[in-house]
Amino acid sequence: MKLSDINAIEIEKGTSLWSNSWYRLKQNRLAMIGLFILLIMVIISLFTPRIAPYSYEVQDLNLGATPPSAEHWLGTDIFGRDMLTRIMYGGRVSLAVGFLATAVSLIIGVTWGSVSGFSGGRVDSVMMRIVDILYALPFIIFVILLMVVFGRNLFLLFMAIGAVEWLTMARIIRGQVLSIREKEYIDSAIMTGIPKSRIISRHILPNAIGPIIVYTTLTIPNVILLESFLSFLGLGIQPPMCSWGLLINYGVETMEEYPWLLIFPGVVLSITLFSLNFLGDGLRDALDPKSTRR
Amino acid sequence: MALLEVRNLKTYFYTRYGISRAVDDISFDIQKGETVGIVGESGSGKSVSCYSLLRLIAVPPGRIESGRAIFNGTDLLSCAQRELRKIRGNAISMVFQDSMSSLNPYLTIGLQLTEHLLLHKGISKFEAREKAISSLLEVGIQDPESRINQYPHQLSGGMRQRVMIAMALITGPLLLIADEPTTALDVTIQAQIIDLINDLKKKKDMSVIFITHDLGVIAGISDHVLVMYGGKIMESGETRDVYYKPIHPYTSALLKSIPSVEQKDKELYVIPGHPPEGFEDIKGCVFASRCEYVQDKCMVTIPELMEVSNRHYSSCLRIQEGALLDVLKEGDS
Amino acid sequence: MDEPLLDINNLKVYYPIFKGSLFKREKVNIKAVDGIDLKIRQGEVIGLVGESGCGKTTVARAIMCLTKLNSGSVILEGEDLCKLNSKELKRKRPEFQMIFQDPFASLNPRMTVFKILSEPLLYHKLAGKTELTGILSNLLKEVGLSPRDMGKYPHEFSGGQLQRIAIARALSLQPKLIIADEPVSALDVSIRSQILNLLIRLIRDRSLTMLFISHDLSVIRHISDRVAVMYLGRIVESGSNERIYSHPAHPYTHALLSAVPVPDPDKEKSRKRIILKGEPPSPINPPSMCTFHPRCPYVRDKCSTITPEFEPIQEGHMVACHFPLSS
Numbered sequence: 001m002k003l004s005d006i007n008a009i010e011i012e013k014g015t016s017l018w019s020n021s022w023y024r025l026k027q028n029r030l031a032m033i034g035l036f037i038l039l040i041m042v043i044i045s046l047f048t049p050r051i052a053p054y055s056y057e058v059q060d061l062n063l064g065a066t067p068p069s070a071e072h073w074l075g076t077d078i079f080g081r082d083m084l085t086r087i088m089y090g091g092r093v094s095l096a097v098g099f100l101a102t103a104v105s106l107i108i109g110v111t112w113g114s115v116s117g118f119s120g121g122r123v124d125s126v127m128m129r130i131v132d133i134l135y136a137l138p139f140i141i142f143v144i145l146l147m148v149v150f151g152r153n154l155f156l157l158f159m160a161i162g163a164v165e166w167l168t169m170a171r172i173i174r175g176q177v178l179s180i181r182e183k184e185y186i187d188s189a190i191m192t193g194i195p196k197s198r199i200i201s202r203h204i205l206p207n208a209i210g211p212i213i214v215y216t217t218l219t220i221p222n223v224i225l226l227e228s229f230l231s232f233l234g235l236g237i238q239p240p241m242c243s244w245g246l247l248i249n250y251g252v253e254t255m256e257e258y259p260w261l262l263i264f265p266g267v268v269l270s271i272t273l274f275s276l277n278f279l280g281d282g283l284r285d286a287l288d289p290k291s292t293r294r
Numbered sequence: 295m296a297l298l299e300v301r302n303l304k305t306y307f308y309t310r311y312g313i314s315r316a317v318d319d320i321s322f323d324i325q326k327g328e329t330v331g332i333v334g335e336s337g338s339g340k341s342v343s344c345y346s347l348l349r350l351i352a353v354p355p356g357r358i359e360s361g362r363a364i365f366n367g368t369d370l371l372s373c374a375q376r377e378l379r380k381i382r383g384n385a386i387s388m389v390f391q392d393s394m395s396s397l398n399p400y401l402t403i404g405l406q407l408t409e410h411l412l413l414h415k416g417i418s419k420f421e422a423r424e425k426a427i428s429s430l431l432e433v434g435i436q437d438p439e440s441r442i443n444q445y446p447h448q449l450s451g452g453m454r455q456r457v458m459i460a461m462a463l464i465t466g467p468l469l470l471i472a473d474e475p476t477t478a479l480d481v482t483i484q485a486q487i488i489d490l491i492n493d494l495k496k497k498k499d500m501s502v503i504f505i506t507h508d509l510g511v512i513a514g515i516s517d518h519v520l521v522m523y524g525g526k527i528m529e530s531g532e533t534r535d536v537y538y539k540p541i542h543p544y545t546s547a548l549l550k551s552i553p554s555v556e557q558k559d560k561e562l563y564v565i566p567g568h569p570p571e572g573f574e575d576i577k578g579c580v581f582a583s584r585c586e587y588v589q590d591k592c593m594v595t596i597p598e599l600m601e602v603s604n605r606h607y608s609s610c611l612r613i614q615e616g617a618l619l620d621v622l623k624e625g626d627s
Numbered sequence: 628m629d630e631p632l633l634d635i636n637n638l639k640v641y642y643p644i645f646k647g648s649l650f651k652r653e654k655v656n657i658k659a660v661d662g663i664d665l666k667i668r669q670g671e672v673i674g675l676v677g678e679s680g681c682g683k684t685t686v687a688r689a690i691m692c693l694t695k696l697n698s699g700s701v702i703l704e705g706e707d708l709c710k711l712n713s714k715e716l717k718r719k720r721p722e723f724q725m726i727f728q729d730p731f732a733s734l735n736p737r738m739t740v741f742k743i744l745s746e747p748l749l750y751h752k753l754a755g756k757t758e759l760t761g762i763l764s765n766l767l768k769e770v771g772l773s774p775r776d777m778g779k780y781p782h783e784f785s786g787g788q789l790q791r792i793a794i795a796r797a798l799s800l801q802p803k804l805i806i807a808d809e810p811v812s813a814l815d816v817s818i819r820s821q822i823l824n825l826l827i828r829l830i831r832d833r834s835l836t837m838l839f840i841s842h843d844l845s846v847i848r849h850i851s852d853r854v855a856v857m858y859l860g861r862i863v864e865s866g867s868n869e870r871i872y873s874h875p876a877h878p879y880t881h882a883l884l885s886a887v888p889v890p891d892p893d894k895e896k897s898r899k900r901i902i903l904k905g906e907p908p909s910p911i912n913p914p915s916m917c918t919f920h921p922r923c924p925y926v927r928d929k930c931s932t933i934t935p936e937f938e939p940i941q942e943g944h945m946v947a948c949h950f951p952l953s954s
Contacts, residue, residue, distance in 0.1 A: 011760075014739055014779030108860035125902050139814045184733040188796065192747040202746075334814040450906045480678035481711035481842065482903050485886035489902060507816055510888030514895030533892045551820040555887050558868065561827070562820035562849070568785045569815055584817075 015106050031282020034275035040274055045092045056089040059242035065258045075260045077250065087265055092242040094269070097158060098220040099225045104162025106216055109169025114200050114208075116170070117177030128174065132169050139164050140233075147235050159235055161223050172215050176208035180184040193227035210287035217280035221273040228269075244269045295417045297322040297468060297501050298347075303361035303371075305339075305346045307572075308354070308597070314572035316342040316356075316524035321599065324469065329495060329502040331516030333509060335569050340505045341527040344471050346371070350381055366468070384414040388541035389598075391474035397446040403457055404442035408555055414465050423560055427528035429460040434490060452483035463494060470495070476511065509552060513537060518605075522544050524570045524580030527599050531606035538621075541608040543585045546622040547594065579611065587618055630705075632725075632836050638663040638699035640685050641845075644911070657684040657910045661860035663699070665674060667804070667836055675840045675852030676693070676883075680907055681857040683840045684714055687808045690838070691725050692716065703804065716944055721751055721800035728809040730789035734781040741777040742765075744771045747800050760850070762799075772824060779867040787818040791825065798829065805839045811846060827947070836860065844887045848872055854878045859910060859918045862937065866944035876940055876951035878923050927949060 025031055037060020044051070054072075060080030068075045074083035116127035143160045150156050180186065181204065189199050230236035237243045244265050251262030268275075304315040317339040323405060324330055332346065334340040345351055347363050347370055363370040390396040398406060407429065408422040417425075423442070430438035434457040455475060462470055469626055476484040477509065488517065492515060495502050504515055512533070514518055519536045521529040530544035541548040550563035567584040570576065579585070582592040589612065597609040612618050630804060634934065640660040645653070660682045667673050673857050677683045688694040692708055701708045711719060727733040734743055744763050748754040764774035770791040781789060782928045790810060797805055807826070811819040827850060830837055841847050847854060848868065855865040864877040865867050875881045885901040906915055912919050920930040929949050937947040 011741070012775045012776040014783055016739075017736060017782065020782075044787070055902055087891050182934075184727040184729060186734045187688075187691075187693055187727065188793075189735075189746075190693060191720065191725055192750060192800070194716040194750055203735055207735070295881060334819055409776060414891065452906055478923065481844070481886045482678065483906070484888075485900055486902055487890075488644060489900070508888065509816075509890035510895070513890045513892045514888050537892050548817060549890060551817060552843040553820070553870065555872065555884065556846050558848060562824055564820050564824055565817045565820075568787055568818055571785075621725045 016087075021286040025282055028282040028285065030110070030278040032186060032288075034278035034282070037271060037275040038279065041091060041275075042095065043280060044088060045095050047094050049199050050188070052085040052088050054085040056081060056242060065254070065261065066231055067258075067260055070200045074264045075258075077261055078254065078258070083261070083264055084249060090242045090244045090247050090265065091268070091272075093154075093241065094224050094227060094245065096274075097154075097161065097243070098224045101158045101161035101165065101179070101223045101227075102216055102219045104158060105165035105169050106212070108162065109166035110173050110205070110212065113170035113173025114177050115207060118172035118181060118196065118200055120181075124174075127169075131170055135167050143230065150233070152238060157227065158229070163227055164221060164226075165219055167231065169212075169215060169219070172211055176211055177204055180204050180207050197287065210284075213287065214280055214284040217276055217283060221276045224269070224273070225281060244272075297326045297328075297365065298324040299323055299362070299364045300343075300347070300361045302362075303343060303346060303363065303388045303479055304359035305342055305351060305356060306359050307356045309573075312573040315525050316572060317346060320522070320525075321532060322505065322527065324501050326468075326501060327499050329504060330518045330520060331350065331512035331521060332503060332509065332520045333512050334503045335507055335523065336524035337569050337572050338522040340522045341473050344388075344473060344503060344505060347471070348386060348388065351376060356552075358470075375583060377405065380414070381412050382466045385467055386469045387467040389455075389458045389462045389470065389475045391477055392452065393458050393478075394609075395445065397454060397526075398457060399446055401436075402443050403449075407442070407457070410461060410465050426460075426466060426571055427462045430457070430464070430615060432494070433457070433460045434486075445453055448469060451479055452486065453482075454481060458461070458495070459487075459490065463498065463500075466498070466501065467510075469501045469503065471505070473505045473555055475504075477506065477508070484511070490501070509549065514622050520599075521548075524576065526580055528581065529606075529608050530599070531621040535603075535606045539606075541602050541613050541619065541622060542610045543587050543622065544581045547584075547586065571619065579609075587621070632671075633665070633667040633838070634671045634700075634702040635663055635665040635686075635855070636700045636702070637744060637906070638665075638686065638689060638701065639697045640682070640689050640694060641697045652910070655911060658860050658913060659910060660689065660696075661861075661913075663857075663862055665855060666866075667838060667860065667888070669803075669836055671853060672830060672832055672837045672839055672851045674843065674847035674854045675838060676844060676847045676854060677905060678842055678883075680859070680910060682860040682910075683857050684808055686857075686869040687725065687806050687840055690806060691723065695787075697938060699807070721747075721753070721802040724800060724809045726790075726793050726797050726805065726810045729813050730786050730793055731813075732783070733793050734789060734796075736781050739778055739780055743781075743792065743821070744777075744799055745795055747796065751800060753800065766795045766799055767792075769798070769829070785818075785823060785930065786814050790822055794822075794825065794829070802835075804836050804838070806840070808840045809842070810839075812841065812843065816835050816863060819846070826850065844884065846882035859913055859916065861947065863919065863948070864944075864946045866941075868946050871943075876944065876946040876953075877919075877948050878925050878952065879919050881952055917947075923942040925952075 002120055047137035058081065059081060063076055063080035065078045066076045070247050072082050072084065074087065076082055077086065078152050116124045118124060144162050146156060186199060187204060227243060228248065231243055231245045232249045237246055248262060248269065251265060299320045303317055303320050307314040313408045320343060342351070346358050348357065349371065351358060353611055358371055360370055365381065368380070370378065399456060404423065404426055407426040408419070411417060411422040412424055427438045430441060435441055435453060435456055449457065472550060477485050477523055479487065488511060491502065504512065505542055506512060516533050519531065519533050520527055521536065521542065523544050528544045529540065536545060537549065540549060547563065547565045551565055553562060570580060578593040582588045585592065592611055595611060597611045599607050599609045600614050602608050602613060603625050609616065638660055641656040641658055643654050643656055644757050663686060675683050675686065684693060688739055690698045696709055706719060743765060744766060746760050747886065748759065750764065759925045763777060769772050771796060772788060772791055784819070811822050814822060823846065838851055839847065842911065851868050853865065853867050854871045855862045856879065858879050864871065864880050866876065872884065875884055882901045882903050888895060901924060908921065916932055916934045917932065922927045923930065927950065935947045935949045937945055939945045940951055
């Protein structure tokens with residue numbers, strides 16, 4: 001075949017399953033709204049130090065708690081701190097914990113689950129029994145232990161939450177790997193001589209990504225709520241730092257006199273969780289291979 | 295008067311990928327005591343047309359657009375639900391391809407068999423059980439008294455298919471619709487089941503619609519054949535006529551392209567292209583793009599199914615004009 | 628060449644399963660493949676035919692080293708495939724490749740055709756990145772597809788086209804032996820002839836050796852030089868294509884051939900079929916001695932007491948039966 005012929009072939013670009021899924025996702029209104037809101041939240045959080053109107057910790061005891069006004073759009077808390085600013089900073093913390101802890105659980109869970117599922121036999125049994133045992137341990141005791149030993153630390157918070165969430169992720173991945181492993185294209189890869197690790201990374205994981213993405217999107221809300229819970233117990237964020245969870249807890253204490261202290265952080269958290277859930281649902285439908293086939 | 299008269303049946307499916315014209319205006323008759331074989335590939339509409347008769351189509355996304363199916367005086371497609379329920383499982387029965395998913399894994403064979411009877415005939419449980427045992431014997435299942443208490447997973451594939459047939463026949467139907475009943479079975483078991491169906495239809499003077507893609511099976515079991523492709527009937531006629539004197543290029547091409555057990559051919563006849571997926575908007579004859587004898591008019595005019603000789607119909611424009619008759623006959627050994 | 632390309636000796640593949648309750652468990656072996664001998668010569672097409680549960684797919688997977696075997700040897704050009712270590716096996720793999728039954732499941736849906744076809748070549752360093760487009764273009768043309776389709780994904784093709792891609796991938800490593808496991812069973816009837824013709828042409832053009840597995844006797848008749856019939860994990864008869872189809876010696880082969888429907892109404896309605904009684908037994912509890920004896924129309928006492936040997940009754944025609952049918 002002449003070189004000129006090679007250049008002359010125009011190879012038609014195919015439509016991958018990804019573009020197919022993206023197209024389907026775009027058609028899901030709720031999911032796109034969720035995505036949009038999420039993006040806005042993330043952008044605001046990233047730029048918070050620059051754009052926040054006030055500081056989150058400077059107190060103004062003369063001011064005290066005030067309802068929404070022109071200077072303080074969302075009012076102030078009992079220490080005179082601007083609520084809008086505190087909610088923005090709180091968002092930074094909550095979203096950071098959400099994404100990072102989920103990322104940790106993702107990495108551990110995917111590796112554990114895929115190795116376990118692909119190896120099968122004894123290895124699989126042992127690895128899954130370890131998961132079962134860890135599952136049975138009470139999470140709170142574990143986190144308290146960590147906090148007591150290593151002190152309160154934002155980074156540690158990520159690790160602790162990630163260390164708990166990875167268990168479910170591992171089980172889900174293992175399930176996916178088990179079913180994909182039976183497919184004939186995996187046999188083809190084996191018969192070509194490709195080593196196990198490459199088969200997992202090149203062939204199995206890309207096809208398992210659907211449920212991985214969906215479950216990840218649905219884990220983030222769990223993590224955020226978990227963080228709120230820990231902070232409520234006094235194990236998470238330390239004041240004057242705040243997270244949405246903490247803000248809500250303070251708001252509950254003064255619910256009757258100063259309802260806005262509860263309403264605003266509550267609404268913001270709820271909107272974020274809804275968005276994540278809508279997006280997760282939309283992704284699950286869009287990535288579902290059964291509906292993708294012609 | 296025919297037992298079943300189907301006229302202009304159209305069933306379409308409305309999906310996000312477009313409209314699938316699964317059954318696109320077909321008409322045929324079933325006489326009493328006749329076995330009609332419907333043969334076609336995937337996408338031909340053979341199964342959907344029979345499901346449409348009993349209105350077993352999921353209404354969104356499917357829809358029976360138009361048509362009449364007169365069975366013993368009642369139009370199955372437009373009658374009330376109550377009427378239809380009296381006919382389903384009673385006067386018209388169906389046997390499906392996958393016996394494992396057609397039988398309820400949580401109920402014993404006996405319960406599933408008698409359910410039909412108790413529903414339609416209003417007899418006592420004891421009588422129903424007796425009938426169930428005798429129907430199992432009829433389909434060749436040994437030791438029916440113990441089998442009747444077993445669950446579907448305890449039986450082999452061939453036996454489950456026999457149970458399905460027993461279930462279909464227990465109410466004494468006038469018409470049995472069998473949708474690929476032997477496709478999932480081994481060839482030796484298939485031979486047993488075909489034999490059984492042949493026997494039973496003679497004994498009970500039943501009409502049978504037998505749907506399959508296997509031309510060999512059709513040759514052995516049917517009196518009359520309908521060849522379907524792309525939602526339409528290409529050819530229909532008595533079995534001998536269709537096989538020995540095909541009057542449609544598709545039938546002829548199909549017969550020439552299947553390998554034969556009897557001799558080793560040098561090279562098989564190839565039909566280029568592939569069957570339509572259903573969402574294409576095809577103008578003119580559905581088979582035109584793959585047809586060896588295609589002419590311009592075939593691509594623009596939708597052919598009608600017309601009688602060419604005694605009870606032998608074709609929907610090929612060129613055949614209807616009188617051309618190709620000898621060519622197709624010769625090509626087919 | 629006298630030495631066969633592929634020499635299988637006493638191949639056995641058993642699957643252990645555990646029966647019984649929690650406290651009284653016993654291990655039972657499913658004898659999926661129970662002692663197979665098969666020799667395939669260079670350039671031959673052997674058809675392996677049998678019904679479901681006979682073990683033919685297990686044989687294929689054992690040869691391809693996708694399934695571990697319990698005993699026996701699979702010798703390809705002098706080397707016993709299943710005794711090789713992983714490095715040696717990797718080196719040997721390009722020499723034997725397989726085509727699978729379900730075209731929709733045998734290609735990774737997330738990879739383009741280009742990636743699918745280039746992966747084996749790049750991995751075994753048989754082509755550099757710059758040569759890929761050229762090599763793949765030729766490969767696609769050889770199986771009847773257009774090189775322009777290289778950038779597409781599997782879900783954009785029909786079943787027949789996918790099978791062609793699978794064939795192209797099997798050929799890319801220039802194998803000596805190809806195992807085809809029911810390659811046309813999942814395809815529409817009007818497309819089967821396309822793929823069968825393609826395979827025949829490729830076998831001829833590339834001097835391939837092929838083990839063609841199928842339950843469809845007409846397809847086997849069409850494509851093979853020699854035929855081996857399997858029943859419950861054993862080969863019960865083997866011989867040339869002509870011989871097996873015209874003068875089957877084993878009662879099972881005879882019944883099998885008699886059961887195949889032919890598209891000829893007069894023949895079908897007039898023929899007397901041999902209907903086997905009963906069902907194919909399960910491999911968990913195979914009948915004693917001749918495993919076919921409970922269903923055999925010609926069974927005699929000896930059949931349930933002594934296992935028949937797999938012996939020649941004529942040059943090149945072997946049967947495992949005490950009372951083989953005479954012509």
